Amino acid sequence: MNNKSIKICMYIARFYPVVGGTEMQAHRLAQTLIDSGNEVFILTARLKGLNKYENIGKLPVYRTFARGYGFISSICFFISSLIFLIKNRNKYDIIHVHLASSHAVSAVICSWLYSKPVLIKIGASRKFGDIGTSQKTFIGILKLIFLKKYSDIFIAPNDEIKKELLNIKIPEQKIVKIVNGVDTSLFHPADKDERISLKKQLNLPDNKIVTFIGRLEPQKAVDRLILAWEKICSIYEDTHLLIIGGGFQEKYLKNLVKNRNLSQKVTFIRNSDKIASYLQSSYLFVLPSLAEGISNSLLEAMSSGLAVIGTDVGGTDEVIKNGVNGILTAPDNIVKLEQAILDLLNNTDLAGSFGKKARLTVEQNFSISQVSGQYFQLYKRIINEYKKTN
Numbered sequence: 001m002n003n004k005s006i007k008i009c010m011y012i013a014r015f016y017p018v019v020g021g022t023e024m025q026a027h028r029l030a031q032t033l034i035d036s037g038n039e040v041f042i043l044t045a046r047l048k049g050l051n052k053y054e055n056i057g058k059l060p061v062y063r064t065f066a067r068g069y070g071f072i073s074s075i076c077f078f079i080s081s082l083i084f085l086i087k088n089r090n091k092y093d094i095i096h097v098h099l100a101s102s103h104a105v106s107a108v109i110c111s112w113l114y115s116k117p118v119l120i121k122i123g124a125s126r127k128f129g130d131i132g133t134s135q136k137t138f139i140g141i142l143k144l145i146f147l148k149k150y151s152d153i154f155i156a157p158n159d160e161i162k163k164e165l166l167n168i169k170i171p172e173q174k175i176v177k178i179v180n181g182v183d184t185s186l187f188h189p190a191d192k193d194e195r196i197s198l199k200k201q202l203n204l205p206d207n208k209i210v211t212f213i214g215r216l217e218p219q220k221a222v223d224r225l226i227l228a229w230e231k232i233c234s235i236y237e238d239t240h241l242l243i244i245g246g247g248f249q250e251k252y253l254k255n256l257v258k259n260r261n262l263s264q265k266v267t268f269i270r271n272s273d274k275i276a277s278y279l280q281s282s283y284l285f286v287l288p289s290l291a292e293g294i295s296n297s298l299l300e301a302m303s304s305g306l307a308v309i310g311t312d313v314g315g316t317d318e319v320i321k322n323g324v325n326g327i328l329t330a331p332d333n334i335v336k337l338e339q340a341i342l343d344l345l346n347n348t349d350l351a352g353s354f355g356k357k358a359r360l361t362v363e364q365n366f367s368i369s370q371v372s373g374q375y376f377q378l379y380k381r382i383i384n385e386y387k388k389t390n
Contacts, residue, residue, distance in 0.1 A: 006379050007039040009085070009092035013077065013101050015044040015063075016056055019271045020215055021296045022123060025180050026098050027059070032181075032372040034058050041091065043084060045077040074102045082106035089114045094379050099123050100130040100147060108150045117382045120147060121155040122165065125314045126291040128219040131164045144168060152382055157293045158315025176378060179315070181371030182299040184363055189305025189355070190280035198281040202274065204267070207240045208283040208345060211306075213275060213297040216247030221288040221311075221332065223249075226256050226266065228288075228338040233265045236345050241266045244278060279304040284344055284351060290331050292316050299366050302326070302358035307351035309340045319366070325357035 010030050015023050030040045035058075046052060046063030054061050064080035066073045081103055085095070095107045097120045104120050111118045122130045134140030148170055156162035156177045165175050190198065199206055210229075214220045222243060229241050243253070243266065250268070257266045272278065279285070285301035285308045292298075292314030299319065301308050310316040311331040320326040327340045344351045 005038055007091060007093045008033060009043055009095045010040060011043045011095055011103060011107055012098040013045055013103055015042050015061060022098050024296050028183060028368050029372055030059050031057065032368050043081055078102050078106050082109060085110040093383050104147055105143060115386055117152045117386050119153045119155055120151050122161050124291045124293045125160045125164055128291040131168060158318055160314050161293060178371060178374050179366055180294045180296055180299060181368030182303045182362055182366055184303050184367050187276050187300045187303035189359060195281055198277050202277060202281060204281055205240050207238045209240050209242050209281055210284045210286055211242040211278060211282040212286055213244040216245050216249040216253055219289060219291050221290050222253055223256055224334050224337060225286055225288045226253060228334050229262060230260050231338050232341055239345060244269045244272060246270050279306060282306055286341065288337055289313055294319060299362055303362040305355040305359045307344050307354035308358055325361050326354050
């Protein structure tokens with residue numbers, strides 16, 4: 001390795017075509033690091049119907065054996081990916097693990113064997129996060145003890161996750177805060193004429209579009225948004241709710257919309273490759289989550305110049321400055337969520353002001369080029385420390 005190039009293994013349990021915040025962030029970071037002259041590949045589980053190897057753009061993706069579901073699948077992936085890491089140890093200088101799942105343990109084992117530094121990026125906070133879910137089981141607790149002792153660095157994307165790491169006695173010198181990043185050239189504001197044109201192209205109604213993007217799972221609390229939407233529709237007829245994403249709550253949420261007679265006012269869209277266009281067509285973005293790291297969708301919406309509403313969880317309060325570039329509201333509070341949406345529907349000038357400041361916030365603090373630069377410097381520092389001590 002020289003000072004200008006690092007060989008990086010991005011190690012993640014699921015990857016494209018699985019699309020979630022963690023997968024998107026890994027893809028975005030890997031691509032930016034490649035564009036900067038580094039060698040990066042993805043190591044992930046091979047799901048049914050996918051090839052063992054493929055290139056996604058410039059990014060090599062290796063998929064190893066992971067038969068079955070749940071625990072069995074995790075064990076298979078743990079073993080098969082460890083064998084891959086051993087056989088291909090000359091392909092990487094450092095292992096960047098996304099999420100503290102069982103595969104993080106195999107990364108640490110490989111670190112022992114071949115003196116390869118390991119970084120582990122933690123996902124969401126609270127009961128839905130890596131730490132919260134791990135603490136629910138005996139095996140999860142043992143995993144945390146093991147990782148705490150033998151991992152080199154833990155990446156905390158927000159202060160709440162950093163605090164959780166400190167609470168389980170991770171040494172502070174092992175914790176580095178690096179936020180998520182967004183491609184500000186792809187996610188950019190659209191003017192009024194562009195918005196009208198995009199709505200026609202996407203077959204969206206010519207109304208004020210309020211958008212949610214994310215997994216349809218309990219953590220995201222989309223059912224609260226739907227319940228709030230019932231009142232909003234009774235006040236503002238020229239509005240439409242757009243829900244983009246997939247997940248095991250999809251059927252439940254569609255039934256909720258049907259049972260509340262909201263089918264003409266809500267559109268569901270499965271994961272799409274036109275996210276930037278949907279955001280540019282929107283008036284407002286809402287993230288009603290019960291837990292978050294730093295939401296990629298939130299950053300993308302702000303980068304697109306939208307006014308945003310988010311709940312005061314995880315790193316959302318580090319992105320949204322209440323009353324400056326958006327609105328923060330209490331989690332799991334339908335009444336306050338309703339009022340926040342109504343306030344911005346009722347005040348176009350305020351929504352426009354929030355959107356402009358939201359874009360500036362992302363440009364100054366959350367661009368993927370800035371984030372990848374921070375990771376590069378961290379990788380370089382840790383690799384050099386390993387050279388001195390091994």
